[in-house]
Amino acid sequence: MCGIVGYIGDKKAFPILIGGLKRLEYRGYDSAGVALLNGSLENYKKKGKVSDLEAFVAGKADDGTIGIGHTRWATHGEPSDKNAHPHVSMNGHFSIVHNGIIENYAQLKRDLETHGYTFASDTDTEVLANLIEYFYLQDDEMSSEAAVQLALSKVVGAYGIAVLCKKETEKIVVARKGSPLVVGLGSGEYFIASDASPIAEYTNQVIYLNDEDIAILQKDGFTLSNVQNTPVSLKISNIDMEIGAMDKGDYDYFMLKEIHEQPKTIEETFRGRLQNDYSEIVLGGLLNVFPKIEAAKRIVIIGCGTSWHAGLIAEYLFEEYAQVSVEVEYASEFRYRKPVLSSDDVVILISQSGETADTLAALELAKSKGATVIGICNVVGSTLSRETEAGVYTHAGVEIGVASTKAFTAQVTVLTMIALKLAKRKGTISNDDYKMLVKELAEIPEKGRAILSDGEKIKAIAEKYHEAVNALYLGRGYLFPVALEGALKLKEISYIHAEGYAAGEMKHGPIALVDNNLPVVVVAPQDDYYEKVVSNIQEVKARKGNVIAIVTEGDKGLKEMVNDIIEIPKSHPAVAPLLAVIPLQLMAYHIALLKGCNVDQPRNLAKSVTVE
Ligand code: M6R
Numbered sequence: 027m028c029g030i031v032g033y034i035g036d037k038k039a040f041p042i043l044i045g046g047l048k049r050l051e052y053r054g055y056d057s058a059g060v061a062l063l064n065g066s067l068e069n070y071k072k073k074g075k076v077s078d079l080e081a082f083v084a085g086k087a088d089d090g091t092i093g094i095g096h097t098r099w100a101t102h103g104e105p106s107d108k109n110a111h112p113h114v115s116m117n118g119h120f121s122i123v124h125n126g127i128i129e130n131y132a133q134l135k136r137d138l139e140t141h142g143y144t145f146a147s148d149t150d151t152e153v154l155a156n157l158i159e160y161f162y163l164q165d166d167e168m169s170s171e172a173a174v175q176l177a178l179s180k181v182v183g184a185y186g187i188a189v190l191c192k193k194e195t196e197k198i199v200v201a202r203k204g205s206p207l208v209v210g211l212g213s214g215e216y217f218i219a220s221d222a223s224p225i226a227e228y229t230n231q232v233i234y235l236n237d238e239d240i241a242i243l244q245k246d247g248f249t250l251s252n253v254q255n256t257p258v259s260l261k262i263s264n265i266d267m268e269i270g271a272m273d274k275g276d277y278d279y280f281m282l283k284e285i286h287e288q289p290k291t292i293e294e295t296f297r298g299r300l301q302n303d304y305s306e307i308v309l310g311g312l313l314n315v316f317p318k319i320e321a322a323k324r325i326v327i328i329g330c331g332t333s334w335h336a337g338l339i340a341e342y343l344f345e346e347y348a349q350v351s352v353e354v355e356y357a358s359e360f361r362y363r364k365p366v367l368s369s370d371d372v373v374i375l376i377s378q379s380g381e382t383a384d385t386l387a388a389l390e391l392a393k394s395k396g397a398t399v400i401g402i403c404n405v406v407g408s409t410l411s412r413e414t415e416a417g418v419y420t421h422a423g424v425e426i427g428v429a430s431t432k433a434f435t436a437q438v439t440v441l442t443m444i445a446l447k448l449a450k451r452k453g454t455i456s457n458d459d460y461k462m463l464v465k466e467l468a469e470i471p472e473k474g475r476a477i478l479s480d481g482e483k484i485k486a487i488a489e490k491y492h493e494a495v496n497a498l499y500l501g502r503g504y505l506f507p508v509a510l511e512g513a514l515k516l517k518e519i520s521y522i523h524a525e526g527y528a529a530g531e532m533k534h535g536p537i538a539l540v541d542n543n544l545p546v547v548v549v550a551p552q553d554d555y556y557e558k559v560v561s562n563i564q565e566v567k568a569r570k571g572n573v574i575a576i577v578t579e580g581d582k583g584l585k586e587m588v589n590d591i592i593e594i595p596k597s598h599p600a601v602a603p604l605l606a607v608i609p610l611q612l613m614a615y616h617i618a619l620l621k622g623c624n625v626d627q628p629r630n631l632a633k634s635v636t637v638e
Contacts, residue, residue: 035215046224054099057110064090103148115159126184281427380408488616512610
């Protein structure tokens with residue numbers, strides 16, 4: 027949530043900042059701004075997209091080789107020019123950009139008001155800008171970094187900040203706690219960003235700041251300490267990010283590109299991991315913890331949104347094949363419960379970004395209870411990947427569309443591999459079943475390609491239903507979480523109210539919604555639940571609902587019964603979610619497009635939810 031960029035060096039800062047903000051726009055897109063040190067401290071900000079800011083600033087910010095920028099996802103104060111970042115302190119000494127929430131901002135604001143401070147915005151960030159300035163002005167000898175340090179020692183909450191000081195014209199001060207910040211190391215220049223994507227085209231050497239780190243960037247040097255003013259050692263990491271992966275290529279939207287990438291990204295996820303003719307699954311990142319996973323009486327899986335849905339699929343897999351008890355938790359609930367956890371438990375945290383605030387808080391709680399914590403994450407170098415004991419990267423590549431697609435199928439692929447490997451180690455699966463399932467998994471990309479080649483048919487179905495106000499998604503067993511995921515995709519990008527339900531639960535309430543206006547999407551391939559799901563479809567049809575069924579190729583039974591049918595290739599039920607979700611992603615995409623929605627940047631959402 028919210029994207030931060032910064033540059034200090036000899037190049038013109040503005041184009042670098044704008045380019046960086048465009049890469050980070052997936053993190054928030056309700057307003058944007060930049061500040062430049064150019065003899066004076068220039069501040070430009072605007073409600074709207076980064077392109078609106080670019081047009082607004084055109085011709086005004088041609089000089090200046092030091093600057094910071096921000097793209098916002100509103101927390102305190104509505105999206106507007108005045109609430110956009112950077113925020114300038116009352117006397118104009120500081121300009122700051124901030125990602126996170128200052129929880130005690132109201133108290134700090136009242137304290138500052140008693141010292142004569144007034145406020146031009148509704149944000150918590152402006153309070154921090156004024157607090158820094160207040161300390162700075164207390165002492166003529168005070169440096170900007172010392173003022174930042176003092177101010178942060180008073181702050182409760184989360185922050186990633188970059189600060190410019192009008193009088194210290196060769197410096198950017200940055201700090202983080204709970205909100206990610208990466209520093210890119212160039213030659214005589216430094217870059218700052220919320221993630222490595224804006225930095226990758228300039229340098230592959232980065233430093234991921236840790237909580238409470240404060241860094242001072244100057245053209246000729248870089249120092250790192252922490253809020254307590256103790257020096258911190260630098261750990262330089264290499265990033266390997268393909269810039270082309272961050273472009274739309276031939277597609278109109280990132281979401282469509284990412285949906286179509288799935289056969290390839292699933293292959294990437296198991297590349298090098300399915301070995302020796304698929305008779306072995308190698309997960310190097312879990313080598314040291316597998317004995318603990320094997321010994322665990324219980325596995326707790328934690329995530330948010332789509333990542334939580336991947337966890338639900340894993341529950342079925344782990345229970346059926348590895349015969350271990352599993353609980354799947356929303357990170358936002360888990361973090362405030364009093365969970366009974368011990369060193370005997372294994373906690374798997376799933377996150378595309380690895381920066382979701384709730385998931386990171388759940389991670390800390392699990393750690394504090396002594397549990398073994400494992401991460402499944404897409405973004406290399408993210409906080410989750412650094413804070414967990416062990417883990418597996420999903421290797422889906424950069425996911426930019428706010429609606430998660432390829433990250434989901436990559437997560438499910440990883441979880442399937444873990445479940446099968448665990449089952450094999452525990453001896454709870456026969457060799458034949460193991461080999462058969464690994465082969466089924468390996469065949470998914472080819473089958474996925476077949477579904478994607480049928481895109482026009484799915485578009486035609488979307489045309490029939492895009493004016494619906496509500497929709498119901500039903501599935502059973504492994505496909506119940508897929509129904510939840512299909513409903514989430516539809517609601518987040520088309521704003522149609524959609525509910526996902528276990529098909530067997532429909533009669534306990536949701537059936538009351540069924541009438542001739544309601545599209546009911548039923549995931550009904552031929553598996554052990556097929557007959558039961560057919561009965562559920564009959565119940566919907568008897569009440570004049572419109573059924574769109576996702577069925578196994580060649581299914582004859584449902585053709586006459588339902589309104590629309592989408593076929594997917596035959597697969598084993600345990601891997602069917604990887605296929606069944608694809609038509610649901612495509613249907614949501616086409617419906618949203620027909621409704622004129624921005625599928626990559628849906629309203630009110632941001633890709634990484636780094637605030638509570
Ligand atoms: O980065 P994470 O996987 O931790 O993100 C979790 C959710 O915020 C995310 O899956 C969200 O639900 C997506 N917008 C779903 O498409």
